[in-house]
Amino acid sequence: MISIVILGTGNVAKHLYDAFSATNQVKILQVVGRSKEKLAVYSKLSEVSMDYGNIKEADVYLIAVSDDAVNEVSQKLADKKGLVVHTSGSCSLDDLSPIQRKGVFYPLQSFTKNKKVDFKEIPICVEAAQKDDEIVLKQLAHLISEKVFNISSEQxxxxxxxxxxxxxxxxxxxxxxxxxxxxxxxxxxxxxxxxxxxxxxxxxxxxxxxxxxxxxxxxxxxxxxxxxxxxxxxxxxxxxxxxxxxxxxxxxxx
Amino acid sequence: MISIVILGTGNVAKHLYDAFSATNQVKILQVVGRSKEKLAVYSKLSEVSMDYGNIKEADVYLIAVSDDAVNEVSQKLADKKGLVVHTSGSCSLDDLSPIQRKGVFYPLQSFTKNKKVDFKEIPICVEAAQKDDEIVLKQLAHLISEKVFNISSEQxxxxxxxxxxxxxxxxxxxxxxxxxxxxxxxxxxxxxxxxxxxxxxxxxxxxxxxxxxxxxxxxxxxxxxxxxxxxxxxxxxxxxxxxxxxxxxxxxxx
Missing domain, CATH: 1.10.1040.20 (ProC-like, C-terminal domain)
Structure with a gap:
């Protein structure tokens, strides 16, 4: 069982939440976001929080916020032991600069609110600063998709x-x-x-x-x-x- | 039963041939084309001819050739009593100039060799010089598609x-x-x-x-x-x- 915390409440966050919820090998410990209204969608089944100073300990932190907020959110996770990844196509690994165990978990798809997608078909591009973490990310990706690729920040x-x-x-x-x-x-x-x-x-x-x-x-x-x-x-x-x-x-x- | 002759052997001709063959309310009397090789595909189930001077009498003639050959082929049908239509998006009704009973039967789709399409979903744009002929074309279109529209040459x-x-x-x-x-x-x-x-x-x-x-x-x-x-x-x-x-x-x- 891999425990995760999702940071963000937009389309990518929601689609990843739904995909991981449908597996029985991931425990979503918490969803953290700024919007009370958007968090309400998750509060029935998961713990939610608006307090970025009160993030739970988890194996993996998925940052699914807008590109320009990735670095700011990663600062809040600087003292965590878990693996911190962002889900952005255009941010590099270095945008998670304060983090030691960092990576990228980028689902190559355009998500629309309320429009279901077949996650199995969506390529997930993973990258990690450390080899062990890359293995964790590939494992996580394979739980929801059949198409998992090692992709560098450059690629x-x-x-x-x-x-x-x-x-x-x-x-x-x-x-x-x-x-x-x-x-x-x-x-x-x-x-x-x-x-x-x-x-x-x-x-x-x-x-x-x-x-x-x-x-x-x-x-x-x-x-x-x-x-x-x-x-x-x-x-x-x-x-x-x-x-x-x-x-x-x-x-x-x- | 509507009898038709198809002129041309390209992608549009083949897809229309297949769609009409699947209905039992159309009789394809003949397929006319320049290429012996391409005509061979049709010759098992239909009469074929390479002779544009020997076209059968039919209710409707479907010209499915390249845009720049539409007018030339229509000349060969100048003395026919049947309704002559082309299937082109960019040719106008007047490109069938010598013909009295003329029209357009334009399936708005991009056809690929050997790739099946669901004809029911393809919009068919029809136009005719005479009101009665428009009715015939709509009837013919409804045999293969659920989406039939009256569209003028201008539109x-x-x-x-x-x-x-x-x-x-x-x-x-x-x-x-x-x-x-x-x-x-x-x-x-x-x-x-x-x-x-x-x-x-x-x-x-x-x-x-x-x-x-x-x-x-x-x-x-x-x-x-x-x-x-x-x-x-x-x-x-x-x-x-x-x-x-x-x-x-x-x-x-x-």
Missing amino acids: RKTIHLAAVFVNNFTNHLYQIGSEICDENKIPFELLHPLIKETANKISVLNPHEAQTGPARRGDKITINNHLRLLENKTHKEIYSLLSNSIKKDYEQKL | RKTIHLAAVFVNNFTNHLYQIGSEICDENKIPFELLHPLIKETANKISVLNPHEAQTGPARRGDKITINNHLRLLENKTHKEIYSLLSNSIKKDYEQKL
């Missing part, structure tokens, strides 16, 4: 950068698509199946093979028609830049 | 433009993500669950609500770190332009 930086492209920027393209639909009184729902299929396709084709569209074909007529249709200056710029980038990829590799 | 142009953003450009972002992973010896598969979840999220949150990431938070430190990490000049430009576009969206709407 995690790269993964986080790639994630910005495939998640944050992709979502922004959905946003632009939805604006184009709204302006023309077309329900954005019409595009939902296409969006999902585009994402699902990566299981069977790599993105280079999967690429289609006017830029891929070098279809200048359609590209110019589209640029004329776009009224928003930024959308025009994005259309041109991405089309040129696609064209370049296929010219080079012909 | 379809907009949908196609929005589709370029959410499908073609999104796939290109996946490509950039995969290059960043490759350069750093990280398996791109690590990002697959994130990609799928980003797409699935649109069912519960609109993209404006779903937006996360450094640009959304106005986190200049992370943005500058990422720009330093990126070596490819075009990737840097794309990162900057999309980040600025996200920032602008949230500044305006605060």
